[in-house]
Amino acid sequence: MTSTVANPLAVIAELTHRCPLHCAYCSNPLELQTRSSELSTQDWSRVFREAAALGVLQADFTGGEPLTRPDILDLIRAARAAGLYVNLITSGLPLDESRLESLVQAGLDHFQLSFQGAREEIAQEICSTKSHAQKLRVLEWLKRHRVAVTLNFVIHRRNNDQLPEMLALAESSSASRVEFANVQYYGWAFVNRDALLPTREQLTQSIDFLKKAQERLAGKIKVEYVVPDYYAKYPKPCMGGWGRKLMLITPNGDALPCHAARVIPGLSFENVKNRGLREIWEASDSFQKFRAESWMQEPCKTCDRRGLDFGGCRCQAFLLAADATATDPVCSLSPQRPKVDAILAGINSRGAGINPPSDASLTKPAWLYRPNPS
């Protein structure tokens, strides 16, 4: 048993894959898990206790839509009783004000409301459901409850130009944080990538806009920005490094080092019904696989940045270079970088379709929408 492994800081609890939305960039895998395979309340409660014993500080309740779990209040109470800080990442759809009040009373610490854009039309295009008006109602209810609020805007080519409206929405709410997170290209987003990637011009404008917003709102609202890493010079330290900070539990109890880990061939995952969390974290093959540096190839192997970004994302290396041990191809030092540049050149030569003609049916991309599992 390796006792030198630092403990995880957060557990991402994918409580369910069921969701009333069908977002074209959903981070869930293409193969969604069904309701009948979901962990029970008791299973999750044990996972929270084991996580806290392992040194985990925070539980991120996500999905799918976590509010589709009828036992959501019990799950919040169980995580709080274990000593965890509870984040809820939600579309706000299966919610009314009395249920919101119950969530806060059960001990919810942080309410993260996800937005598809600043207006109903774009939201409906992305998630194939009417949802925006409900989110605006939730924002009003949140003003009356003592809970941390973050607005999560998922950014891409089709809504990048609504950034000022999104920021105004955050400023008119009780949010202490707002995230503008560009889509990361895995799962459904990878399939729909060519319709989602922003142009270089959009990226430059948004960086400039959000830098000013950060300065103006310092001490009032924390403005976070996640760039699309295809445009970055160096890769992101994905998940804070493989098996270094985070652990994701899928609805059926499989423990994964990240959302997309299932795309990597040859990896098998332990299930929390059969193994303790500590054993999975410290000793399972999947968590060990890319944890140290022995798997690295050049240029990572001798790179000064390998302790900063850990070679970038393993899943992206597989998706773009067909080799999970390669340097993340978004890295400017990667021999595979020309592949990413070719993708970007395709986007930037075609133009963004920022100002579509009034007949949206002519320009609306042929989205592949995520279904709702049974």
Next chain:
Amino acid sequence: MSIDFESRPRLAPGCRMNEKTQQPRTLLMPERALRLNGPSLEIVERCDGKHTVMQIITELQHLYAKAELAKVEQDILGYLALLQKERALDFEL
């Protein structure tokens, strides 16, 4: 961002200490956690909406009587500014 000495800092919604039984004592907040010990713990425990900034300074100057008064004040203001930047504090008047 300037800090009013008469304002009463209070942990913002969704920002709280872990339980007294949990070690190390940690300030939990959205997407972040800060380990607290010594002076940082003494400061955060007084961010209760009752102590003014001035009172926190005075109490810590007593507590750390060997330290230079101005240095204690400067450190406290620096730490409160850091927490404010993290949106971990509301300042009530």
